[in-house]
Amino acid sequence: MLPQETSRSPEPQRKADITIKLSEFEIPPMQDILLVGKRAPIGPEAVRRMVDAVSPEQYEIVRLNHEVFEAVVVKKSLLKLLPKEKLLPVVIDEGNRIADDNMVVKAQINITIQISRTVDL
Amino acid sequence: MPTVEGLISQKLYTIDPLASVGRAASIMERYGIGSLPVIEEGKLVGIITSRDIRRSHPNRLVADAMTSKVITVPPTTCLTEAQKLMAKYKIERLVVTRESDIIGIVTRAQIMSELGKHTDSLTGLNKAEIFYEKALELLKEGQEIAVIFLDLDNFGFINKEYGHIYGDNVLRQTALILNSLIDSNRDTLCRYAGDEFAAVTTRPLAEAEKLARQMVLDLANENWPGKIKVAISAGVAGGRCSELRSSGEDSSYIVKYLVNMASLASTRAKKLKKPVVAVEAIELKETVGM
Numbered sequence: 001m002l003p004q005e006t007s008r009s010p011e012p013q014r015k016a017d018i019t020i021k022l023s024e025f026e027i028p029p030m031q032d033i034l035l036v037g038k039r040a041p042i043g044p045e046a047v048r049r050m051v052d053a054v055s056p057e058q059y060e061i062v063r064l065n066h067e068v069f070e071a072v073v074v075k076k077s078l079l080k081l082l083p084k085e086k087l088l089p090v091v092i093d094e095g096n097r098i099a100d101d102n103m104v105v106k107a108q109i110n111i112t113i114q115i116s117r118t119v120d121l
Numbered sequence: 122m123p124t125v126e127g128l129i130s131q132k133l134y135t136i137d138p139l140a141s142v143g144r145a146a147s148i149m150e151r152y153g154i155g156s157l158p159v160i161e162e163g164k165l166v167g168i169i170t171s172r173d174i175r176r177s178h179p180n181r182l183v184a185d186a187m188t189s190k191v192i193t194v195p196p197t198t199c200l201t202e203a204q205k206l207m208a209k210y211k212i213e214r215l216v217v218t219r220e221s222d223i224i225g226i227v228t229r230a231q232i233m234s235e236l237g238k239h240t241d242s243l244t245g246l247n248k249a250e251i252f253y254e255k256a257l258e259l260l261k262e263g264q265e266i267a268v269i270f271l272d273l274d275n276f277g278f279i280n281k282e283y284g285h286i287y288g289d290n291v292l293r294q295t296a297l298i299l300n301s302l303i304d305s306n307r308d309t310l311c312r313y314a315g316d317e318f319a320a321v322t323t324r325p326l327a328e329a330e331k332l333a334r335q336m337v338l339d340l341a342n343e344n345w346p347g348k349i350k351v352a353i354s355a356g357v358a359g360g361r362c363s364e365l366r367s368s369g370e371d372s373s374y375i376v377k378y379l380v381n382m383a384s385l386a387s388t389r390a391k392k393l394k395k396p397v398v399a400v401e402a403i404e405l406k407e408t409v410g411m
Contacts, residue, residue: 039176039177039178040178040181041178041180041181042180042181042185043177043181043182043184043185043186044185045138045182045184045185046181046182046184046185049139049182102178
């Protein structure tokens with residue numbers, strides 16, 4: 001027979017554990033590239049207004065004719081390292097493997113340029 | 122011709138591009154409308170329709186869900202022109218603007234319903250009022266017009282001998298033949314009444330007469346069911362309407378005058394057993410064709 005609670009039962013003890021993780025908030029909340037899905041809750045115009053408001057002139061919006069993504073928002077400084085014709089197809093291809101058209105995908109990009117030069121002694 | 126102006130509703134609802142799609146949906150639902158023009162700083166920047174809303178997340182900005190390319194028309198656009206534009210761009214709505222001001226929206230359903238009132242249900246041709254409106258419009262533009270009036274011969278006999286169903290088929294087939302001969306840029310054809318058809322054209326009188334002859338010929342050469350003979354007589358009136366205009370008569374009088382002359386000419390063609398009789402409006406100079 002199961003024990004029954006009565007009005008005289010003691011109140012259950014309640015405890016709370018608090019875990020805090022602090023990190024720097026990114027402004028805008030993206031670093032390098034954002035891939036905007038065609039049916040995502042935020043569209044390219046909203047992204048444009050957001051980045052223009054918080055990081056004016058730092059990001060470029062490239063509209064796409066793609067089955068999943070509507071636009072790419074890319075940090076202009078990245079494009080100094082690599083032209084967008086080289087960079088974006090790689091990012092879109094990889095994004096396409098993991099995303100659907102309801103998603104906004106954030107991509108962090110590290111570009112290392114390897115140079116080897118020879119000079120006459 | 123009836124224009125889109127008559128179809129515009131009194132109250133116009135618009136939305137800001139920074140509003141959410143969810144807000145646009147609630148406005149449309151509340152007022153029972155299918156689209157909202159998107160206005161930014163007083164300017165039309167797009168249109169959001171129920172179709173756009175179905176495709177978009179409700180959190181999106183209207184700016185990210187709207188159609189930016191908006192087809193606009195002035196309120197003076199006639200319904201047939203509006204219908205053509207909608208078919209061309211595969212759209213269901215047109216935004217009506219006067220200069221840069223938006224004054225309303227017209228939908229395909231409204232246009233089709235209104236056009237239906239001006240279309241003869243049996244033949245699919247215009248009703249006579251469209252013919253009159255077109256003729257007046259042309260005269261107001263300063264164009265010369267001619268009227269071709271066509272009357273089926275012995276149509277009462279066809280109805281009595283073969284029945285009204287057969288008679289209706291003859292009318293439908295006649296309409297198809299006449300319609301295939303007209304150039305919609307120059308001619309407006311209508312079922313005038315019963316077994317009578319009329320066309321107003323900007324062709325010179327001689328060309329209008331030629332068209333009437335072709336109409337009569339094509340009907341005579343048609344392979345009618347039951348091998349019965351169906352014929353039509355035509356009267357044509359027109360030419361030098363400018364003289365009528367300068368005589369101080371108003372445009373509606375001129376149109377009625379031409380219709381009367383063309384209808385009398387068709388009766389005369391019947392009596393003379395000639396397919397076409399053309400009458401020059403001013404000089405009343407008759408020519409008997411063919």
